[in-house]
Amino acid sequence: MTAPAVDLRQITKQFPGVLANDEVDLTVDRGSVHALLGENGAGKTTLMNVLYGLYKPTSGTVVVDGQERTFDSPRDAIDAGVGMIHQHFMLVEPMTVTQNVVLGNEPRKWGGLAVDRERAREAVAELAERYGFDVDPTATVADLSVGEQQRIEILKALYRGADVLILDEPTAVLTPRRSRSCSRCSTNSPRPARRSSSSPTS
Ligand SMILES: Nc1ncnc2c1ncn2[C@@H]1O[C@H](COP(=O)(O)OP(=O)(O)O)[C@@H](O)[C@H]1O
Numbered sequence: 113m114t115a116p117a118v119d120l121r122q123i124t125k126q127f128p129g130v131l132a133n134d135e136v137d138l139t140v141d142r143g144s145v146h147a148l149l150g151e152n153g154a155g156k157t158t159l160m161n162v163l164y165g166l167y168k169p170t171s172g173t174v175v176v177d178g179q180e181r182t183f184d185s186p187r188d189a190i191d192a193g194v195g196m197i198h199q200h201f202m203l204v205e206p207m208t209v210t211q212n213v214v215l216g217n218e219p220r221k222w223g224g225l226a227v228d229r230e231r232a233r234e235a236v237a238e239l240a241e242r243y244g245f246d247v248d249p250t251a252t253v254a255d256l257s258v259g260e261q262q263r264i265e266i267l268k269a270l271y272r273g274a275d276v277l278i279l280d281e282p283t284a285v286l287t288p289r290r291s292r293s294c295s296r297c298s299t300n301s302p303r304p305a306r307r308s309s310s311s312p313t314s
């Protein structure tokens with residue numbers, strides 16, 4: 113039997129004076145989409161920040177892909193295949209779509225001396241195609257709509273090899289039409305061909 117993609121066990125997060133998460137269990141199977149519902153302040157973002165390595169749980173266990181994990185930072189979570197798209201985007205507006213997606217993980221050439229822009233652009237175009245995102249890799253992010261910028265954030269997480277995507281209030285910034293297409297893309301997405309030499313399944 114395959115392990116769930118994510119298994120949060122008895123997660124408690126205590127802030128000074130606020131018990132944000134009180135022994136929360138959450139199991140997410142591969143290929144499934146979950147929505148966390150709760151009023152403002154219920155602790156949804158906190159729980160996801162624990163899964164993304166931004167907060168350490170006061171107690172409880174984070175299991176990703178069948179392995180118990182201790183995340184000291186989002187870098188560790190990303191290495192374990194967890195990606196998060198925050199409500200407020202973290203894109204560099206004057207830069208292109210490609211530059212944003214590969215930022216910090218640029219393909220290199222000349223023995224690592226230079227960024228391989230061609231390969232970066234191809235990788236981003238291929239990823240966009242695989243997930244059915246209609247984006248121009250050469251566009252400047254500042255010129256894109258909020259809905260398009262959100263897709264760039266998603267592509268960025270996928271480029272870093274995310275198997276598990278966390279979207280914090282993804283529809284809050286979108287128009288109703290964009291919200292529907294956001295839900296469609298989360299239910300339709302093929303699994304990324306990550307860390308595997310096999311070809312994409314799409
Ligand atoms: N960094 C923090 N420091 C102290 N309290 C926090 C922090 N982050 C969240 N909280 C508190 O934890 C509770 C849960 O917040 P949050 O997880 O943001 O809820 P939700 O995302 O469900 O609206 C709230 O009472 C909030 O004020």
Ligand SMILES: [Mg+2]
Pocket residue numbers: 156157158280
């Ligand atoms: Mg929140």
